[in-house]
Amino acid sequence: MxxxxxxxxxxxxxxxRGQGRKPIPPEERAVNKSIRLKPAHWGMYDELGGLDWLxxxxxxxxxxxKKAD
Numbered sequence: 001m002x003x004x005x006x007x008x009x010x011x012x013x014x015x016x017r018g019q020g021r022k023p024i025p026p027e028e029r030a031v032n033k034s035i036r037l038k039p040a041h042w043g044m045y046d047e048l049g050g051l052d053w054l055x056x057x058x059x060x061x062x063x064x065x066k067k068a069d
Contacts, residue, residue, distance in 0.1 A: 037045065045054075 049056075
């Protein structure tokens with residue numbers, strides 16, 4: 001009786017072909033932080049536009065500060 005041959009596992013392609021997700025530069029990486037708000041304030045935050053509103057508000061405030069210098 002002969003042994004059944006097992007197929008060889010598939011080999012991975014070399015990783016030098018530029019495949020996969022490219023690394024993000026450290027200055028562009030997002031940092032997780034948390035804030036505490038009362039439920040009413042979370043409602044206001046959502047009504048204002050959530051994260052998109054917060055990002056635009058930060059950018060606008062930063063431009064005003066730089067303009068004042």
